[in-house]
Structures are given as C-alpha cells and as structure tokens.
Amino acid sequence: MTEAIATDPIITVTDLSVTFATPRGPVHAVRGVDMVVAPGETVGIVGESGSGKSTLARAIVGLVPAESGSAFVDGRPVRPLRGRRSRVDAGTVQMIFQDSYTSLNPRQRPIDAVAEAVRVCQGLGRAPARERALHLLGSVGISPAQSRMKTRSLSGGQRQRVSIARALAADPKILVADEPTSSLDQSIAASLLNLLRRIQAERGITVVFISHDLGVVRYLAHRVYVMKEGVIVEHGLTADVFGAPEHEYTRTLVSSVPGVRSEAA
Amino acid sequence: MPSDLETAGTPRSDHDAARTDADGDLLAVSGVRIALRRRSGEVPVVETATFTVPANGALGVVGESGSGKSMLSRALIGTLPRYGGRVTHGSIRWQGRELVGLPEKAWRTIRGREIGYVPQSSMAGLNPILPIGEQLLEAVSNGRRRVDAEHRARVLELLDLVRIPRAKQVVSETADQLSGGMRQRVVIAAALAQRPKLLILDEPTTALDVTVQAGILKLVADLRRELGMAVMLTSHDLAVIETICDKIMTMYAGAVIEIGGVGDVRGGPLHPYTKALMESRVDQADPTRDLVTIPGEPPSTGNWPPGCRFWPRCPVAVDACRVGDQPAMRSFGQRWSACLRTGEWL
Amino acid sequence: MTWRARWRDIDKAFLVGVILLGLIVLASVLVPVLSKFDPSSGTAKPMQGPSSANLFGTDNLGRDVFVRAFAATRLDMAVAMAAVGVSLVVGTLLGAVMGLGGRSKLSGLLSLVVDSINAFPFIVLALGVVAVVGPSVPGVLAAIILTGWARYARVARARAAVIANADFVHAARLLGYSRTRVMIRHVFPNVYAESFAFALSELVIVILAIASLSFLGAGVRPPTPELGAMISEGRIFLAQAWWISIFPGAVLALAALSIQLIADGYERMVRYA
Numbered sequence: 001m002t003e004a005i006a007t008d009p010i011i012t013v014t015d016l017s018v019t020f021a022t023p024r025g026p027v028h029a030v031r032g033v034d035m036v037v038a039p040g041e042t043v044g045i046v047g048e049s050g051s052g053k054s055t056l057a058r059a060i061v062g063l064v065p066a067e068s069g070s071a072f073v074d075g076r077p078v079r080p081l082r083g084r085r086s087r088v089d090a091g092t093v094q095m096i097f098q099d100s101y102t103s104l105n106p107r108q109r110p111i112d113a114v115a116e117a118v119r120v121c122q123g124l125g126r127a128p129a130r131e132r133a134l135h136l137l138g139s140v141g142i143s144p145a146q147s148r149m150k151t152r153s154l155s156g157g158q159r160q161r162v163s164i165a166r167a168l169a170a171d172p173k174i175l176v177a178d179e180p181t182s183s184l185d186q187s188i189a190a191s192l193l194n195l196l197r198r199i200q201a202e203r204g205i206t207v208v209f210i211s212h213d214l215g216v217v218r219y220l221a222h223r224v225y226v227m228k229e230g231v232i233v234e235h236g237l238t239a240d241v242f243g244a245p246e247h248e249y250t251r252t253l254v255s256s257v258p259g260v261r262s263e264a265a
Numbered sequence: 266m267p268s269d270l271e272t273a274g275t276p277r278s279d280h281d282a283a284r285t286d287a288d289g290d291l292l293a294v295s296g297v298r299i300a301l302r303r304r305s306g307e308v309p310v311v312e313t314a315t316f317t318v319p320a321n322g323a324l325g326v327v328g329e330s331g332s333g334k335s336m337l338s339r340a341l342i343g344t345l346p347r348y349g350g351r352v353t354h355g356s357i358r359w360q361g362r363e364l365v366g367l368p369e370k371a372w373r374t375i376r377g378r379e380i381g382y383v384p385q386s387s388m389a390g391l392n393p394i395l396p397i398g399e400q401l402l403e404a405v406s407n408g409r410r411r412v413d414a415e416h417r418a419r420v421l422e423l424l425d426l427v428r429i430p431r432a433k434q435v436v437s438e439t440a441d442q443l444s445g446g447m448r449q450r451v452v453i454a455a456a457l458a459q460r461p462k463l464l465i466l467d468e469p470t471t472a473l474d475v476t477v478q479a480g481i482l483k484l485v486a487d488l489r490r491e492l493g494m495a496v497m498l499t500s501h502d503l504a505v506i507e508t509i510c511d512k513i514m515t516m517y518a519g520a521v522i523e524i525g526g527v528g529d530v531r532g533g534p535l536h537p538y539t540k541a542l543m544e545s546r547v548d549q550a551d552p553t554r555d556l557v558t559i560p561g562e563p564p565s566t567g568n569w570p571p572g573c574r575f576w577p578r579c580p581v582a583v584d585a586c587r588v589g590d591q592p593a594m595r596s597f598g599q600r601w602s603a604c605l606r607t608g609e610w611l
Numbered sequence: 612m613t614w615r616a617r618w619r620d621i622d623k624a625f626l627v628g629v630i631l632l633g634l635i636v637l638a639s640v641l642v643p644v645l646s647k648f649d650p651s652s653g654t655a656k657p658m659q660g661p662s663s664a665n666l667f668g669t670d671n672l673g674r675d676v677f678v679r680a681f682a683a684t685r686l687d688m689a690v691a692m693a694a695v696g697v698s699l700v701v702g703t704l705l706g707a708v709m710g711l712g713g714r715s716k717l718s719g720l721l722s723l724v725v726d727s728i729n730a731f732p733f734i735v736l737a738l739g740v741v742a743v744v745g746p747s748v749p750g751v752l753a754a755i756i757l758t759g760w761a762r763y764a765r766v767a768r769a770r771a772a773v774i775a776n777a778d779f780v781h782a783a784r785l786l787g788y789s790r791t792r793v794m795i796r797h798v799f800p801n802v803y804a805e806s807f808a809f810a811l812s813e814l815v816i817v818i819l820a821i822a823s824l825s826f827l828g829a830g831v832r833p834p835t836p837e838l839g840a841m842i843s844e845g846r847i848f849l850a851q852a853w854w855i856s857i858f859p860g861a862v863l864a865l866a867a868l869s870i871q872l873i874a875d876g877y878e879r880m881v882r883y884a
Contacts, residue, residue: 048474049445063781081784090787097778105779107800116796117786155562163782170786185329186501187559190545194555212475215548219556238552256479257548258504 010174010206011037011060016069018052018059029055031230032069039173042200042207044221044238046214046253051227053210054098057178060208061095074173090121094167098179100159104151110137110162111147117169136165140195157188161195168199174206175199181216193220214257218242226250291463291495292318292341297355297365299336299345301566308567310336310350311519313591313603318463318495323486325506325527326499327542328516331563334499335385337516338467341497342382343372360462377404381461385468387448390455391440397451398436404458423454426491428484446477450484457488463495464488470505482508504548507531515539518564518574520591525600535602535611537582538575573605581606625876631869635862639685648675650682651834658852668854670845680859683836684866690748691817694755699810701756702763707802709764710771711794722768728761733816734823741829751821751830759817766809770802777801808881811874815867822863838863 018030029052037043047053058064060071065080072078074092097103104113114133118124124132137147140161146154154162160180167175177196181189193216200207211217217224218238225235226249234247245251299311311333318324328334339345340352343364357364359379367375376382384390392400401420406412424432427450440448449469456464466485470478486509489496500506506513506527513530515523515538523536534540543549544557561578564570574591576582585605586592594601597611643650648665653673661668667676705721712718728736740754774780775798783793822839824830831837833844838859845855 048476061785063785084789085784085787087787090785093785095782095785097782099778103778103782105783105797105801107797116788120788120792121786157562166782166786185563186503186542186547187329187545188562190547190556190558193547194558197555213547214475215546215550219547219550219552252476256476258479258482258502258508 007038009036010039010074011035011208012072013056013060014070014072016056016059016071017067018055018064019067028230030059030066033227033230033232035225035232035235037174037206037208039206040200040204041223042209042221044217044224045208045210045227046212046217046224047227048212048253050229052230053212053227054178056227057095057176057208057210061093061176062089063095087121090170091172093174093176094170094172096160096163096167096175096177096180098182100156100163100183103163104159104166106151109148109150110142110154110165113151113162114147114165114169117166121170133165133169136168137162140165140168140199141191155188156184157192160184160192164195164199168203172205174208176208176210178210179212182211182213189216196220214242214253226253289319290317291320291322291360292497293356293358294341295356295358297337297340297357298353299333299340299350300353301336302349307353309353309519309569310566311340313593314355314516314521315594316514316521316524318497320462321489321493321495322512323489323496323498323510325510325513326497326516327501327503327506327513327539328499329501329563331518331566332516333519333566334516335467338382338465338497338499341465342376342380343367343369344376344382377407377456377461378459379461379463381456381459381464383449383453383456383464383466383469385471387445387452387472388440390452391448393440396437396439397443401436401451401455401458404455407459419458423458424451426457426488427451427454429454444477445473446480449473449477449481453481453484453488457492460492461494463497465497465499467499468501469498470502471500478505485509503543503546515542518569519566520574520603521594522575522603523601524594529600535597535600535607536575536604537579541578541580573603622876622879624872625880628869628872628874628876631865632873635684635866635869636688639681639688642678642681643685646675646678648678650674650679650836658848660852661854667858668852670841670855671848671852676841676854676858679836679841680838680862683838683841683859684862686748686831686836687818687821687838687863688866690752690755690821691814694752694759694817694821695810695814697756698759698813699763699806702760703767703803703806705760706764706767706806707771707794707799710768710773710802711775711798721764725761725764725768728758729765731758733758733820737820737824738827738829741824746824746829746832748831748835751824754824755817755820759813762813763806763809767802767806770805771798774798774801804881808874808878811870811877815870815874818863818867818870 013033013035016030016033017028020027020029033056045053045056055064059066060073060078062078062081070077111130111133114136115129118129118132119126122132134144134147142158142161142165146158151159181192184192196207197220199205209217209220221238223236224238224241225232226241226247227233228249234241234245234250241250242254245254294317295315297311297314298309300307300309314337316324326334326337336345336350339348339350341357345351352365355365359375364375398420401423402412402416405419406416420436421432424435429435429447429450443451469485470481473481482505485496498506498510510527513525513527514521515536517538523530523534523539525535530539531543534543541559545559547556550556559578564574570577572587572589576586579586583606592603592605594603595607597607648654655665655669655673655675657669657671657673659665659669665675665677667680670676709718709721736758737754740757741750744750744753780793780797783797821830825837825839826843831840833840841859842856848855
C-alpha cells in the first residue's frame, strides 16, 4: 500500500481472487486485489461492467467465497457464509444492494422487515423491537404511515431507505453499498447520498461505496480504487486519482465522463 | 467539454433536402396530450407538450421517471398503440404534414424513412438469433423480398458509417456476440438505413459503460454533421444532453416546462425545476457540502397536483401556483418557461 | 384501502368463477340432502326425460339423474381438492428444498425423481397406478397425487432457485438470520404464491382427469356416482336418452369452467401485485 493510512485498517484485503465456474469456462472476476480501508472513512470502488467491483464487495462481506488470498474485517478473517452468521459478524458489516425491488422481501412491510432485523440482531422482544424499528425508519425519512404500507407501494428511493434502516438495525461498523443510487432518479439519488453522509457522520460508520458513476464516487469518497477486469489499476485519494490520473485506463475513464471536472484543469 | 462534439461545419446532405415548414422547423409539436389505457380507465401521461425541432437541430429532452419523455418519443414514431396509448389532443406536424390520427399504413412510410428511432435497450432493437447482416438487410431493403448487391453494399456502408470495424465479419455475427457498445452502433445503423431526416434516440447511453458512452455520443454528433439530419435525444442525464445538443427541453410530470439553448439554460435556468435539477447534479457538486436536493418525490403518472405540477416541491411557489391548470409555456426571447414567476427574475 | 378500490382490484372473471363455483358447490351439498331421491338406487321409472319430477330425467336403472349428478360433483370436487391439496403441499415443500439445495446430493436425487415423473404423460402414469392398486376412490386419489406432486415440485424448484438468489435473501443471511428463518419467512412465502396459482389451474385438469379415469373404467366403481362414469354409462343410450350423459357432462363442464375462471383471475390479480 503506498498511501499512508493513519490508523489500523478496519478492512484489509490481500491478494484476493474470486473465480466463478460458468458453462463457458472459469471467469476470473477478481484477480489478486489488495485493499485497505481505515475506520470511519469512505472508500469508493469504481469500474465499468465486468470490472469485478460488485464481486469484490460481496467477497469482503462473505457472500461469495474467495478462491485465494484473504480478507480481514475488524481483525477477523472473512469466511464465506455458512449456516447462521454470528451476531458479532452481523454487527460488523452490512450491505445495501443496487436493486431496490429485490432487496426487500415483497411479503413484508417495512416495519416488519426492520423489526425482524432488530429482534434478531439486538435480541429485543416484539414490542420494543417495533419501537426501535419505527425510530430507525423515521431516522431515514420513512414515516410511521409509510412503514405500514405494502413494500410495492413505495418508490425506489423509499425502498432504499428501508434497506438502510434494516442494515442499521444490526448497528454495523461498516456499510458496503453496492451501487445503491444507480437505479434512482437524480434528485432522489441526491437525497439518498445526503442520508448516507449524515448516517456516517452521526455513527462513525465506515462506508465502502461501489459505483460505475465517477461523479458520485468523487463526491462521496475520500479514497478510491479503480478496477478493470478484476484488477485494481489505480488507487489513492479521490482528488489525486481523478485530478491527475496516472494509469491510462483511469485517464480514459475520467475523460469519458461528460461533466466531471478535472481538478488539475 | 471536448469541443469537437459541438456543432461545427456545414451539413452535407446526400438525400432530398428536408422540407421545413414556414418557421424552418422539421417537426412542430403543439399542445399534445397523450393518454394511456389502464384497467381503471384512461390515464394522462403527457399534457401540454409544445416544441419544435429545426432541420439539422439537436434537441435534448431531460426528464426523470414519470416525466413522460419516453411516451412522447413513441408518439413521434407512431408506436403508442403498442403500449395502449394515444394522442388525445394537439398536433404533431412533420414537414407540415399532420401526424396525429395517422393510420398505421401511413406511419410505415414515415417510421424509419423520415423519422428514425433508436430504443434504449439495444437488445430490444435486435433479433437475438438472426445475424446482424440479415437484420440490416431487412432495414435497408425495407422488408422487400428482393435483396440485391446494392443492398448488401449499403449494409457495409452503414456499418462503416457507425464506425464498426471489420464490417465483413460483423455481418455474420449475432447480437449476443457483440459488446453493448457495438450493439448500440448496429441499432443506430439500422435506424439510419432509410436515411431519415430526424433521428430520435431514447436514453441511448443509459445502459452503456461510461467509456462506451463517450464513443456513442461522439458518433451521434458526427452523424448529425455528416448526414445533415436532426437529432432528438432523451435522457435523465443532463451531462449527456449538454454534450451534443444545442437545445434543451425539460419535462416534469408529463409537462414540458422549459425550452432553451443549452448554454442559456445552463447559465441561468428559467424554471425552478430545471434550476433544482442542475443544482442537485452530483458531478458538479462540492464534496465538502451536502448535495442540494429537491424535497419530496415526483408525482406518479396521472396523480398530478392541481396547479403547477411542481409546486409541492418548489422553493418559490406562491398561492397562484397551486390552483388552476398546469401553466402554459410563455416565451422570453428564444426561451420558453412554464413558470408563472419567470418574468419576475428576468 | 377503500372498499371501492378493493372492488376495482378484483378481477371480474375471478368473481364470476367464484359465484358459479359457489352455486355448484352449494348444489352438490344441498341437492343430495334435500332431494327425495337416492343417488344409488332407482325407484323411479327408468329412461324418463327431464320433467318437473326429475329435472335431469332418469337413467336406465331408474335413478334420478339430477341428484346423481350433484352427488357425483360432490365426490369429484372432494377428491380433486384433496389430490391437489396434498400434491401442492408435498410438491412445493420438496421443490423448495430442491431449489435451495443447489448442487447437493439430495437435491440431485429428488430432481431426478421429479424429472422422471414429469417425463410421462399424466394419464399413462395414473392408469399405471390404478392398475396396481385397483380402481376405487382411494386408488384414484393415490394415482393423482403420486403423479401430480412432481409438477408442483418443478414449479417450486424453479421459483426457489430464483428467490434464493434474490438480494433480500442475501440481506437476511447477512443480518444473521438462521437458515430456518430464511427458509420459512423469506423463501417459502415467496415460493408458494406462484405454486398456489398453479394449483388452481391444475384443479381443472385434475377434475377432468378423475372423470377421464372413471370414464375409461379405471376409476370409481359403480354404483358410486361420478361424473365421468355417468357420461360413460350413458353413452350407449345417447340416441334414446341423451340426458343420462349430457347433463353430467354439462355440470362437469360448468365446474371446470368456473374453476378455470377463478384460476385465470387469480393469476391476473397476483401478477399485478
């Protein structure tokens, strides 16, 4: 790692590789990735389709097994999910997904989904869990009335907020957000990003933000990793990487985006 | 912004010159209303759409979900019936000829031949099984059985036009063998087969990677210049529109609310929604500050509030905004705005 | 939600089906009870056409066709519901296990069994079972269940495989939910909705299958009234006493139609959900 991290990293990924077996042969989605994340910071992972950024995110969280290499989160090694995830692990890292339609159980109302999470993660009884759930939902901008609506009646932006509330029920130290605003309208996405920033400021959460949208990552992240076809081609402080990109691919990426202002210009 | 993407040079046209109406416009849309048939009845999705597209012009339509911009595109190529929609009021004049109420048979002479269309999803525009060459031949020969050497030559010409390398190989490949960017180029090629005078592109870059987007946008700008055709682009991305369009039109909740030159609107939007949209852009935002947001959510189709559709979320709404119909657009020089208060700050 | 909104949401075909089926079920329950005729024994004059005394006429053994037809409907409905009910529950459960199991040995074995059963035409298999256990009401029931559950399993397996990859299931696992909780509260409720719609459409097939088996002589034994059997028995008298076959046939058709309307309507309502 070339840039200095002030404190002990909360996420350390070393030479991580993830390979999928497909009918067309093995796909090396992630190849030898090194990454560190310091507590409390926001790190962005940018890349286009096929870059492996989502797979990397899922490997860090344990949803996808690593073929080789290692990942340590909060001092403990990441192991692929088998059986029931421990409460400690659940309270360490949670994930927000891209598709607001499939990230919530269509059979559950927001209040049910979040209350269930509170019951399991905090061990509260039915009534106190509901109270806590309503409070959590309120803190992300979902009113009690909206909490009782059928999930399909909510908009994409509202559903993402519910997902955030559910993740917060576990009181995680780290939030991995996999393209949470990609399918949202611009004005709605903006509110969601503000919400994420606020939550991070209030709770001191570490955020790993995956996106193909350079503008969003440039706005949100302190440091950024640029991925292409499974490898990290460049990383560093956001201002440096986008302002004075060193790798050819990063340069192509930055210059392709209509509107992203180069700081060096 | 790369300057070679902006309009430059004189258009060279190798087909019959576009006939424009008295004002020099190819397309003149006036007071158009579109409704969709739903189980509960007919629901309005677009109301008060009024705008023009001059020959060789480039109009960008910006709108979020529920704005009606996709339905508007479909109205311009007569495919509304497929979605259960129809134009209930207003007029759409193409080279002076009225298109509203046109029977499907007449639409076939316009669709593809006069007005080309590139759908958002390149897979939707292509047959997954047929080789690309065959599909382009269909587009070039306009479905006629007899396909001759001239048609084949034209197919290669088209592939060249959209800058697809190794055209002779690509013709025998199928859609899934091509990358997203290549597919989009093929769909554009098909749309250009009959030399339309106006090309409508519905969110052409939304499904594409950023590096591929830039190529497609440049292609569209080049084609506009080389073929002298007009272009109409819909997108939710302001940056995309600013890159190749010279006129921008903002839509909100089924209504057209602002029209103006891209530079003018960017420098000083006349409508509060356009202004809010520009201010909430993440790609221009200051990382040390919170993003500017528009409170609330856009209304769902048909569930529009009385008065100006934007008033519940508008920072400068006054009592007059909350009653009556959606305000009609008023002109301010070369610019139009549907806000009642625009005159105050000009 | 207001009542008017709920009313608008109900598919009209569904409603018609429910009403029609309701009337048929009501008739099949009440008619055998209220009628003075006994379905199994003939006390009236045989081969009499429809009259005010015998609404559907009498058959060759002097039995009232009206009361027989509805007694038969009661039997057919009961057997069909039982067969579909058991197949639905067993098939969906096993199918969900298969879909979630991914590449485990158990899933593989079950899948083999399911695909084998589904490879055969239903009637052929059912006849085979009946040949072994002998024609009778339990025989027919067994035949239909043994051959039917695999179809539900296939539907459930496909759906479970899709659901297992849904983000909300991943989220549940990440939150530390036990596999049981995920299965029961997240996967299963999203699997059975589709299976239930499938079951409703299967109900029609099953009713017709029971009738077909009996028509072929492989089902219910006389003198038990059964719609298919009645149609079969009345075949030879079609010219002189058409009512013996036609009325049971009409009732069968109406019952099947009403259930089909319900199934289609339900599927339409669920689809927009």
